[in-house]
Amino acid sequence: MGAVGSPSAQCYAVERRAMNRIETALDELSEPLRSAVSALWARFAEQPAAAEVDLDRVAASLPRVWVASEFVAHACVRHPEMLRDLTESGDLFEGYPKDGLPSRLAAHVQSVSSPEDLSRTLRAFRRREMCRIAWRDLAGLAALDETLRDLTRLAETCIDTALARLHAWESERFGTPCDPGGVEQKLVVLGMGKLGGGELNFSSDIDLMFVFPRKGQTNGRRVIDNEEFFRRLGQKLIRILDDRDSEGFVFRVDMRLRPFGQSGPLAMHFDAFEQYYQGHGREWERYAMIKARPVAGDLTAGWQLIKQLRPFVYRRYLDFGAIESLREMKRLIAHEVERKGMERNIKLGPGGIREIEFIAQMFQLIYGGRRSALRARATVQTLDVLAAQRLLPQYAVNGLKHAYGFLRLTENRLQAQQDRQTHDLPTDELGKARLAYAMGFEQWGDFVRTLLGHVKRVQDQFEQVFEAPQRGAAEPSTTVDFAMLWTRAEEDVENYRDFLTGQGYGDPDQVVTHLARFRGSFTLRSLSKNGRTRLDQLMPLLLGAASRAPSPETVLERVLKLVETIARRSVYLALLVENPLALSQLVQLCAASPWIAEYLGRHPLLLDELLDPETLYEPLEPEQLAGEAAEFVAQVAEDDLEQGMDVLRHFQQTNILRVACADVTGAFPLMVVSDHLTWIAEAVLRQVTEMAWRDLTRRLGEPTCEVDAEMLVPAFAVVAYGKLGGIELGYGSDLDLVFLHDSRGEKQHTNGARQVDNPTFFARLAQRIIHILTTATAAGVLYEVDTRLRPSGSSGLMVTSIDAFADYQLNNAWTWEHQALTRARIVVGPDHLAERFSAIRREVLSRPRDAANLRKEVREMRERMRSELCRSKPGHFHLKQDRGGIVDIEFVVQYLVLAGAHQHSELLTWTDNIRQLDALEAVGVLSEKDAGFLRDAYRALRKCGHRLTLQARSSFVELEGEDEFDRMRRGVARIWKRLMECD
Numbered sequence: 003m004g005a006v007g008s009p010s011a012q013c014y015a016v017e018r019r020a021m022n023r024i025e026t027a028l029d030e031l032s033e034p035l036r037s038a039v040s041a042l043w044a045r046f047a048e049q050p051a052a053a054e055v056d057l058d059r060v061a062a063s064l065p066r067v068w069v070a071s072e073f074v075a076h077a078c079v080r081h082p083e084m085l086r087d088l089t090e091s092g093d094l095f096e097g098y099p100k101d102g103l104p105s106r107l108a109a110h111v112q113s114v115s116s117p118e119d120l121s122r123t124l125r126a127f128r129r130r131e132m133c134r135i136a137w138r139d140l141a142g143l144a145a146l147d148e149t150l151r152d153l154t155r156l157a158e159t160c161i162d163t164a165l166a167r168l169h170a171w172e173s174e175r176f177g178t179p180c181d182p183g184g185v186e187q188k189l190v191v192l193g194m195g196k197l198g199g200g201e202l203n204f205s206s207d208i209d210l211m212f213v214f215p216r217k218g219q220t221n222g223r224r225v226i227d228n229e230e231f232f233r234r235l236g237q238k239l240i241r242i243l244d245d246r247d248s249e250g251f252v253f254r255v256d257m258r259l260r261p262f263g264q265s266g267p268l269a270m271h272f273d274a275f276e277q278y279y280q281g282h283g284r285e286w287e288r289y290a291m292i293k294a295r296p297v298a299g300d301l302t303a304g305w306q307l308i309k310q311l312r313p314f315v316y317r318r319y320l321d322f323g324a325i326e327s328l329r330e331m332k333r334l335i336a337h338e339v340e341r342k343g344m345e346r347n348i349k350l351g352p353g354g355i356r357e358i359e360f361i362a363q364m365f366q367l368i369y370g371g372r373r374s375a376l377r378a379r380a381t382v383q384t385l386d387v388l389a390a391q392r393l394l395p396q397y398a399v400n401g402l403k404h405a406y407g408f409l410r411l412t413e414n415r416l417q418a419q420q421d422r423q424t425h426d427l428p429t430d431e432l433g434k435a436r437l438a439y440a441m442g443f444e445q446w447g448d449f450v451r452t453l454l455g456h457v458k459r460v461q462d463q464f465e466q467v468f469e470a471p472q473r474g475a476a477e478p479s480t481t482v483d484f485a486m487l488w489t490r491a492e493e494d495v496e497n498y499r500d501f502l503t504g505q506g507y508g509d510p511d512q513v514v515t516h517l518a519r520f521r522g523s524f525t526l527r528s529l530s531k532n533g534r535t536r537l538d539q540l541m542p543l544l545l546g547a548a549s550r551a552p553s554p555e556t557v558l559e560r561v562l563k564l565v566e567t568i569a570r571r572s573v574y575l576a577l578l579v580e581n582p583l584a585l586s587q588l589v590q591l592c593a594a595s596p597w598i599a600e601y602l603g604r605h606p607l608l609l610d611e612l613l614d615p616e617t618l619y620e621p622l623e624p625e626q627l628a629g630e631a632a633e634f635v636a637q638v639a640e641d642d643l644e645q646g647m648d649v650l651r652h653f654q655q656t657n658i659l660r661v662a663c664a665d666v667t668g669a670f671p672l673m674v675v676s677d678h679l680t681w682i683a684e685a686v687l688r689q690v691t692e693m694a695w696r697d698l699t700r701r702l703g704e705p706t707c708e709v710d711a712e713m714l715v716p717a718f719a720v721v722a723y724g725k726l727g728g729i730e731l732g733y734g735s736d737l738d739l740v741f742l743h744d745s746r747g748e749k750q751h752t753n754g755a756r757q758v759d760n761p762t763f764f765a766r767l768a769q770r771i772i773h774i775l776t777t778a779t780a781a782g783v784l785y786e787v788d789t790r791l792r793p794s795g796s797s798g799l800m801v802t803s804i805d806a807f808a809d810y811q812l813n814n815a816w817t818w819e820h821q822a823l824t825r826a827r828i829v830v831g832p833d834h835l836a837e838r839f840s841a842i843r844r845e846v847l848s849r850p851r852d853a854a855n856l857r858k859e860v861r862e863m864r865e866r867m868r869s870e871l872c873r874s875k876p877g878h879f880h881l882k883q884d885r886g887g888i889v890d891i892e893f894v895v896q897y898l899v900l901a902g903a904h905q906h907s908e909l910l911t912w913t914d915n916i917r918q919l920d921a922l923e924a925v926g927v928l929s930e931k932d933a934g935f936l937r938d939a940y941r942a943l944r945k946c947g948h949r950l951t952l953q954a955r956s957s958f959v960e961l962e963g964e965d966e967f968d969r970m971r972r973g974v975a976r977i978w979k980r981l982m983e984c985d
Contacts (some may be wrong), residue, residue, distance in 0.1 A: 020057035021047060027065040034432045035439060039068050042075045051082040056089045063141035070140045070440035073421040074133050084130050093134055097148055103131070103159040111163055120167055121242050124160055125249040131156050136204065136418045140440060146411055147382075153202040160252050161191055161208070162298035164242045165235075172235050177222020179214070179231045184221075187214050189232050189269065190304040191239075193297035194259050194290055199379040203410065205417035205424075207254040208243075211294075212236040212269040215303045232269035250421070259290055272307050279314040285327035291315045292363055292370075293379045316370035316377065318648075322576035323536075324367035328360055329468050348409050348416075349425035353457030355413065357464040358385075358406045364467065365393050372607075372652070374637040381406060392614065398463055405456035412453065415440040484542035488517065506549040513545075513555060520562045525569050533572035539579045540565070547585050551593040560592040560599040567603040574606050584612040594666040596954040597733070601662070605655045605782060619669060621660040621678045627685040630657075635689050641700070646693050647774055650686055651781035657682045662733065666952055673916065673941070675948060679731040684829045686775075686784060687720055687737075691830045694770035698763065703754020705763045709747035716745035718764060719804075719831025720771070721839065723791045728825040728914045730944070733951045736786040737775070740826070741768040741801040744835055764801040791822050804838055811846045817859040821896040823847060825913045843910065850904040860897045861982050864889070878958040879967050881943045881950075886971030888947070890978050891940045895919060897982065902927045915940055932977055939970040 028040055046052050057064070068075035078085045088094040110127055114120045135152045138144035144152070169189065173179075179187040194209035196202045212235075218228045243252045260266050261278040270278070279287065292315060296304025339350050349355045362384040370376040375387045382403055389399040416424055419436055428434050434446040443449040487498050502510040520526065529537065544565070548558040568574040578585045588609070592599040602608055611618050622630060634653040638645045661678045664670045670678070695718070704715050724738035725731045745760040752763050768789075775784045792798050793810040802810070811823065823843055828836040872883040882888045895918050903909045906925040912918055916937055923933035946967075947957055961968050 017053065017057055020061040023061040024057065024064055031065070031069065032435070035069050035435050038072070038432060038436070039065070039075065042068065042072075042079055046079045046082065049079075049082055051086070055082060055086045059089050060085075060094070063137065063143075066439075067137050067140045070415060070436060071136050071418045073418060074136050074140075077129055077133050081129070084133065088130070088134055088137070094137055095143065097138075097144065098152065098155075100155075103152075103155050104163070107159050107163050111167065114167065117168070117171070117238065117242060120164060121245065121247075121252075122249070124164060124242065124252045125247070128156065128160060128252050129249065132204075132421065139414060140418065146407055146414075149414060150196075150201040150203070150410070153204060153206075154197060154200045157197055157202055157208050157253055158193070158297045160243065161210075161239070164252075165189060165191060165239055165298050168235055168238050168242065172231065172238070173220075173222070175222070176224055176226050176231055177220035179218060179220050179228045181216035181218040181228075185216075187216060187218060187228055188300040188303070189214050189235055190296050190300050190307065191298035192294050192304065192307075194294055196293075197297060198293035198295040199381065200295075201380055201382075201410075203417060204414045205421050207256045207423065209256045209259050210297075211257070211260045212239075213272060213275050213304075213307060214269060215272050215300070215307075217271050217273075229267065229269060229271065233267065236268045254423070259287075272303075272310070275307070276310055279311060283314055285324070286331055288315050288324075288367060289328065289331070289363055292366055292377075295379060312377075313371075316367070317573070318371045321368050321371065321573050322580050323532075323573045325364060325468065325580050326576065328364050328367070332357070332360060332468065344426065346427040346429075347425045348412055348427065348453075351457075353405075353459075353461040353464070354425075355406065355409045357460050358402050358409070361394075361402065361464060361467050362388070369393065369610075372637075372649075392617070401459045402463060405460045408453070408456050412437070412441060484545040485538075487545065488538070488541040502549075505546070507554050509555050513558060516555070516559050516562055520566060523566055525566050529569060530572065533569060533575065536572045536575040536579060537565075537569060540575050540585075543579065543582075543585060544589075547589045551589050553593070557589060557593045560596055561589060564588075564592065564599050564603040568606040568609075571606065574609055577609055581613055583615070584609060587612040587615060587618065591663060591666070595662065595952040597952045598659070598662050598666065600954065601655075601659065605652075605659075607652055607781075608655055608659050611656055611659055618660060619664050619667060621664055621670075622657060622681075624681045624684070627657065627681050628688065631685040631689045635693065640696055643693065643697055643774075644779070647777065647779055647784075648781040650689055650693075650774075651779065651784055653689075654682060654686050654784055655782065658733070662952060665948065676725075676730045676732065676944075679733070679735070680726060680729045683726055683731055683737060683785065684722075687722075687771075687830050690771055690774045690784070691718070691720060694767055694774060698767055698770060699752075699754070701754065702756050702758055702763060702766075703752040705743075705745060705760040706749065706751065706753050707745050707747045707760060708749040713749075714747075716743050716750075716760060717832045717835045718743045718767060718801075719828050719835045719839065721826055722829040723822050723826045724788075726829065727827050730914055732944075732948060736788050738788045738791055738822075740789065740792045740807075741771075742804050742807055742831075742835065742839065743801060744804045744838070746803070746805065761799075761801070765799070768800045791819070804835065804842070807839075808842045808845075811842060815846070817856065817900075818863045820846060820900060821860065821863070821893070824896050824899050824910075824918070827913050844907065847900060847903045847910055848907060851900055853901050856901055857897060857982055857984075860893055860900075864893045864982075875958055877961055879961050879971055881947050881957045881959060884971065886973070886975040886978070888940065888943050890974050891915065891936055891943075894936070894978060894981055895922070898922050898927050935973055936977065939974055942966070942970060 024043065028036060028043060031039070068078075107124075107127055110123050111120060114123055131152075135144070135149060135156070139146075139149045181187055190213045192198070192211040192213060194211065196206055197208045197210075202208070212232060214228060214232050216228070219225050220228070220231055240255045240257070244255045245251065257268065258264055260268070261270060261275065261282070279291075291311060294308060294311070296308065335350055335356065336352075339345060339347060339352075345351050347354060359381055362381050365388055366376045366378075366384060369391075373387075373391060375391065376384065378384045378387060385394075385399050385403055385406070388394040389396045394402075413425060415437060416427075418440075419433070428437055438444070438446045438449040441449050443452070483498075483501055487501070498514070499510045502513055507513050526534075526537070544561060545558070548554050548561060551557040565575075578588065588602070591602070591612075631650070631653050634649045635646055638649055658679065661670070661675060661682070665675050706713050707716055708714070719742045721727075721740040721742060722738065723740065725735045726737050726739075741764070743760070743764045745764070750760040751757045752760070758766075772787050772789070775787050777783070789800065790796050792800070793802050793807060793815070811819070815823075823846060826843060828839050831839075867889065868883060868885070872880060874880065874884060880887060892915055895915050899909045899918055899922070902922070902925065906921075906927070908925060909918065909921050909927075911921065919928065919933050919937050919940075922928040923930055928936075946959065950957060950959075959967055
């Protein structure tokens with residue numbers, strides 16, 4: 003022994019103190035923990051190699067880690083040099099960077115020359131890294147997400163490293179696998195389950211699939227097909243990872259999730275793989291593919307395959323049928339749990355990990371086709387999205403996340419005990435004591451109480467999400483009677499008269515007639531077995547909900563027509579069966595408006611909106627609309643114009659529905675309804691213009707021009723006329739649009755590989771915008787567009803330069819075109835172009851005019867319009883075109899603005915009729931009495947028009963003597979006569 007004070011003596015003293023600390027900590031443990039660890043510690047301490055371990059650095063954590071993990075303790079006893087390496091390198095005390103594992107394993111396998119050497123190296127590497135991960139977890143040095151991430155990266159690194167070596171060795175024997183064009187092919191390893199989700203647990207199997215891009219053969223001396231090459235490669239990879247020796251294994255591999263299961267080919271090319279899921283894929287395979295992710299091999303090709311499979315996993319429509327499929331899977335699991343006595347299983351048992359995963363994945367399957375944020379693979383990330391998108395309340399998500407964290411931590415601590423795949427709570431005293439200690443509890447009972455609290459929260463939330471809620475929505479006997487009515491009403495009408503009357507139906511015969519017509523429709527006769535089952539579930543619920551509505555027979559007829567249009571997509575029936583709130587909202591809205599009923603029938607994707615009344619009756623403000631429109635479009639690849647068109651249609655339809663729902667409930671006055679419909683159109687136009695611009699510039703480059711030796715990108719603007727320009731849009735209104743640009747100077751052409759001159763570029767841009775707006779896709783049409791108000795009308799250029807527009811308006815435009823200009827404004831375009839347009843508008847409209855001549859021209863235009871468009875009916879009044887109607891008021895306002903703007907510039911501030919009337923009153927052109935009357939009449943007539951639209955009626959109202967409409971039309975006609983016929 004060295005002299006006192008020498009370095010070796012100091013090291014010995016430090017080591018002795020560290021050992022004493024460890025032994026003291028072990029002595030303080032309760033039985034049976036002390037007995038379980040003390041013997042292992044004694045064996046470790048007596049080994050010479052143990053003296054080389056810097057025990058001082060691990061003295062505080064070693065007792066806790068060894069108590070909680072017999073696996074780590076045994077590994078340290080058998081391989082003390084491993085513990086020395088972990089402490090000396092500092093790997094035990096600091097997390098790895100993202101490339102930490104691959105670079106470390108690469109150094110280990112550099113000199114490997116055979117599969118046997120590779121196998122031994124991987125086992126040793128896996129043992130070291132599993133001990134490191136477990137130590138950091140149990141010592142409290144790593145959070146759960148780091149532990150799951152490190153376990154996942156360890157598996158990925160081992161798979162990818164082994165695959166690369168094996169591929170090279172196989173290629174030496176058979177040559178490189180290539181497709182018919184000579185392009186090298188590589189295996190793609192798809193990780194499923196928790197590996198795919200990036201959340202692997204401590205001793206989990208790894209679920210894998212093997213795929214390769216294209217068929218072909220190898221180019222070596224001994225030629226084999228690609229499928230045979232990759233089958234051999236896959237078999238050797240499984241053997242390397244899965245075979246066990248005295249040092250254990252690398253990872254247990256499970257290939258049963260591949261197409262056709264264990265009887266299917268081990269490796270498939272992409273086309274066959276995709277064809278399998280299109281033709282044979284089952285619901286549970288959709289569920290499994292949510293987490294699929296390329297983890298090794300050709301990752302780029304793997305991600306392309308995942309993209310190709312997305313339509314199988316995520317349907318483009320709402321898929322509420324997934325609920326029943328997942329519910330059935332859960333029933334099978336529950337049956338197996340009960341059969342095998344697995345109630346103590348924290349993964350599969352009630353309130354366990356699988357129930358949380360089912361909740362998350364149910365929403366993914368239902369909504370993931372339309373909400374890309376829900377395509378996350380990690381469970382916690384998905385739960386956060388559910389809260390952010392208000393699919394689950396924040397408090398529910400918080401409870402599920404806390405439970406998930408506790409259960410996953412328990413799972414890891416269970417499996418770290420012996421590196422054994424288990425999810426069952428221990429029944430022996432040592433196992434209980436170990437788990438409680440590892441989880442930070444002094445007593446087993448304390449741990450169990452906390453666990454049961456989490457389990458109860460998960461169970462409660464699971465039942466709320468998965469239990470069929472409609473089953474308790476009505477009295478059982480009532481539901482049975484409605485079910486019998488649905489199936490037997492025609493055969494036994496008399497027995498149901500009293501029942502229907504008692505339930506609120508005033509005309510039982512009419513109910514039976516509606517049901518008979520519905521039952522005999524072609525749609526119902528051609529339903530699939532699954533669709534018919536869901537319809538039979540829905541009909542008793544629907545009959546009960548309609549019976550509580552006003553005029554239940556009328557409501558029933560409307561709802562049945564809607565159901566008939568959606569019945570072939572049984573997922574919509576499933577939505578209504580699974581969600582009593584959606585069915586209730588549907589009945590209420592159909593009762594309030596046949597237009598809404600028809601609208602939902604045309605666009606059944608909107609049934610999703612019925613699930614959340616908070617958003618259904620609260621239309622968005624302009625900034626919110628702009629943000630939501632951008633979010634919708636952002637979910638689509640920039641080069642996928644067709645999908646972009648569909649998502650914009652869904653955005654528009656969703657928000658129009660919200661406005662209509664707020665309208666029919668009386669929550670909005672007329673002007674606010676028009677404001678919101680106008681804002682929706684503006685948000686759509688901005689996105690459409692951006693989509694068209696991106697699409698065109700991708701092929702042609704951007705337009706450029708040279709002005710004063712400086713290269714510029716000219717601006718483009720969309721000008722709104724008519725109702726859109728006047729912020730008075732109604733349901734189903736066309737858009738009157740004019741397109742302008744400010745290209746000027748020299749070198750006016752695009753800068754892409756295919757150059758065109760700027761006028762051609764902007765003409766194509768306008769055509770593309772109109773195409774996106776007006777093309778009928780499966781999702782419908784955005785808006786009909788009228789461009790006849792452009793300079794020179796239908797014979798003029800589709801897009802005009804701002805300078806040419808100014809010249810035309812100042813020198814060639816007709817009076818009726820200046821009338822239209824009073825309601826014109828830029829809705830898409832940069833500020834400088836909007837300011838230029840506003841200045842031109844002011845200059846044109848402020849010109850002095852001969853009042854008599856102007857009055858004559860406006861009056862003649864109105865009479866021509868009336869003769870062409872007005873179809874009067876005796877005893878009726880057309881709100882818009884008849885004398886004294888809406889258009890008369892608009893023409894009076896336009897005449898007065900044109901006649902007075904040269905003296906009163908404030909008349910040109912606004913483009914809508916109401917504020918123009920305000921301005922005419924403010925400057926004294928109109929008396930307070932006339933302006934007030936015209937404002938009131940204009941609002942009342944337009945409000946009535948909106949109401950008639952929502953009731954699916956024409957714009958004619960029946961006159962009943964001297965009623966309110968008669969008073970208004972006479973008053974407007976008197977003002978018209980006084981102002982417009984005073985020559």
